[in-house]
Amino acid sequence: MDFAFDARTEELRSRLLAFMDEYVYPAEAVAREQRAALPSPWDTPPVVEELKAEARRQGLWNLFLPDAEYGAGLTNLQYAPLAEITGRSPQLAPLATNCAAPDTGNMELLAQFGDAWQKKQWLEPLLAGEIRSAFAMTEPEVASSDATNITTRIERDGDEYVITGRKWYISGAMHPDCAIFIVMGKTDPDGPDPHRQQSMVLVPRDTPGVTVARAMQVFGYEDHAHGGHAEVVFDHARVPVSHLVGEEGGGFAIAQARLGPGRIHHCMRLIGMAERAIELMCRRAVSRTAFGKPLARQGVVQNWIADARVTVEQLRLLVLKTAWLMDTVGNRGAHTEIQAIKIATPRAVVDIIDRAIQLYGAGGVSQDYPLAELYAAARTLMIADGPDEVHQQSLARRELRKYL
Known part of the structure; x- marks a missing residue:
């Protein structure tokens, strides 16, 4: 397994990181203000359409689709670090790049199982970000x-x-x-x-x-x-x-095919959410003083930050291994690892975000920082795409089968 970024991944990472710094992060506050003034909370803030137009202009569009006929033609291993970057701003970056659920899974489903008419009618406008x-x-x-x-x-x-x-x-x-x-x-x-x-x-x-x-x-x-x-x-x-x-009676199999990539995409973005939480934690720790010394010099805070860094590095390697297996032996061959990351990643990221919230005190649960929203998203992913307990049961059965 070689997880070094190839030339195309490195180039896309560089462009995506610059896009985040120049356009996405500054747009977070703008989107909140614009949304408050919209007649419906579901209407799209104008800044989102501006981000989408810029992402398309820069070629940062439909990065998730491995089928080069419809998307960027990236492997799971190539897409993983890009999805992680967009996970740092989960309310805007996936939308801006047309890589937001549930549309991603639906596009993959239509690309794989839809007939020519269905692709023309629904897949093409989804790929264009029109619907x-x-x-x-x-x-x-x-x-x-x-x-x-x-x-x-x-x-x-x-x-x-x-x-x-x-x-x-x-x-x-x-x-x-x-x-x-x-x-x-x-x-x-x-x-x-x-x-x-x-x-x-x-x-x-x-x-x-x-x-x-x-x-x-x-x-x-x-x-x-x-x-x-x-x-x-x-x-x-x-x-x-x-x-x-597809065919009558094929719904369950289609659902499973759709959920495999969806689960790893969620885990990729979750690592980006954890990285954003660590960054916020560190910035808070060096800027606040309590009981006569900076929070960064409090032993418990140092432990939180160190544990968070170790956890993220472990999770990233497991997600990359899973992506590599999906690329080399297929989703079925990577089934155990897909379940493993689905169990481990949300649980660990919830804990990291929870520590960051604790460090921010009242600010951590407020709308002034993204932590509360990150926590809600991460915690929900312990249920979405199959609750953790279902994956644990299935994984345990597979492990026990070796001994029965």
Whole structure:
């Protein structure tokens, strides 16, 4: 394993770091001010569109897609340090570079499983940043950590599918530019194989019978970067059978294919969030005095900073190893490592951000610093894309299998 940056990665890193310093960090306060003046909290602040235009001009666009036909054609190993950089400003940088969830996963899904018409209709405008999208799988009435539990029905009626069900925490659904839902439901609820009962269909947001019922907050935040989260009701919504993604019964497998890259992308960005927290911690430590000496000379603060640095270096190596395996042996071959980083990274980053909040005192939980928002995002990722406990159980079974 060689984790040294190749020439293309180094060049993109250099440009992306300069873009962050010159455009993204200064825009954070501007975006907050502009958003407060918008008629809807889901409208896009003008500065975001300016960032997107500049990112496109600089070639910092669709970096996440390994398929060169649609994206930058980077490997996971090449993309990892770039995603880490954007994670330092998770509310703006992924949006600015068109690398924000849930659109990234939806674009990957359409690129891999969509037919020619679906790609033309939905993938191309997503790649251009002209629309946004949502992935509708999680439901309030069942334990969605087990995707075989979902109850939404997708029933064939002639040349149409009829979708009935209730979803929630559907990322992207609140954004006014969200034009398409990728909906997972059951086409064969009584089928003998519980992993072949589900299918996915594309449902335009303006389809009769689709109601965005309410916005769902995350620790009191609206989570604008992901286009918000919503409860969505599908009441006998009808779409043509041409809106089926892949084949009937293939929904579970498609979901798993979508979630693998999504999990590592989250972990890449989480490392950037941890780096931002460490930077803020150090700046606070050298600028504040308590009990007669700078915080930087307090032993407990030094321990926090040292432990944070060690933890981040460990996590980064594990994420890079996972990226390398995904590139060399595929997602299935990297399954154990994907689960390992999904367990380890959010948990550790939450702890680092929590220490930074403690160091800032009241400021740490305020809107004046990004720490509270970083904490909410990191803590949520212990649940999103499968709760930690599910990954722990699966990983343990795989480990025990060697001895049984």
